[in-house]
Amino acid sequence: MRGWCIYRGVVYAPGVESLSEQSFLILAALADRPRHGYALVTEVAALSGDRVRLRASTLYAALERLTGRGLVEPERDEVENGRLRRYYRLTDAGAAAVEEESARMAAQARAARQRLARRSPRLGTAG
């Protein structure tokens, strides 16, 4: 019965469910070292080429989900300039999830490139 927590409507199995783009980017941003919320927002923007700009509320909800799934965990709290900064770090399960998702996306990208390479020239498409 462990995992069937009465506090959640869904049972989370790390590594089985695919990650949303936002979650993947957050986990990737934590891959090299722990970061606090503001640093995560800027790092996610950098990783996505400024395409994904997280709101504070979005990050809040995402970290809540990822913590609940055991993919990230709070490491420490620091107060800088009167502001609380909570640092999060990637867990082993989180690192495995990032690796699995990266491999899945790479395989999909490879398959898509192979099909693009076979597109018929009769359709007038560029080679």
Added chain:
Amino acid sequence: MDALERRYRALVRLLPADHRAARGEELLGVLLDLDDGRAWPSPRQAAGVVGLAVWLRLGQGVALLLCGLLVAASTGIAVMWLGGPRRWAVGDPGGPAWPTVVAAAVPVALALAAAAAWSPGRRRLTAWLLAAEPPAALAAMLFDARTVPLVTLPAVLAVAAWLLPVARPRRALAASVLAAAALWAVVGRLGRPDAPWPIDARVSLFLAVAGAAAGVVAAGLMVRGAGRLVRAAAWLSGTLAGLLVPNLAWYMLSGRLLWLVPGAVIAAVAAAAAGHSAIGYSARRLIRL
């Protein structure tokens, strides 16, 4: 504290108390970092905080509404059995035969067992017990058509109990069930003792009291130090919802007072939800999605 921080603190207060206590300062820090140098919150970030608060509270509210409805339905079903002893007296020349009594007792027992299973958090057991109730009630319908509510409400609640488990103040729930049953029986004796649904003439009164109790709860949530008042009003509103919802559902299924029932059910269940939410807040228990 500068103006931006003051304004963002006001927005963060929209979040549920447990989230605010756990991560409010963290969220505030990120908001201030992102809008550093501004005097007013940026519309994008402010809209995000409001949306987060709505989402968190909506999830809690939906779960609590279902929780309140479960308490109310189980209570009503049980009291229908308890509130009409003259009718269910086996052997009474004017009463039903024993097959009717047994057929009606089974779904009632299942309803009570479901409420008992729900209180300590046995989600699956609750769902199974509720799911077993409609078939038992269908059998009872062969003997007495007034068991119709026993079929519809538990079926809905079984699905809800499975899909939306929620942490709940257990003792408060158990107390609400018992209190509603007792109060229903008392009202029945003061009203129409011959009828198993005694408070049809007092629906508006109880609606008003339930609404007032919910209002007291809401006001108490905003006032520091109102713990006892909030707890008392919350217990009352949950109990009244336990009285009103099954009775009103019965009227709805009977085709009477149709114009009143939808709003009344919503008001009663909302009162229950507000009541149980306040109990959780005042007792410092976490109510999660």
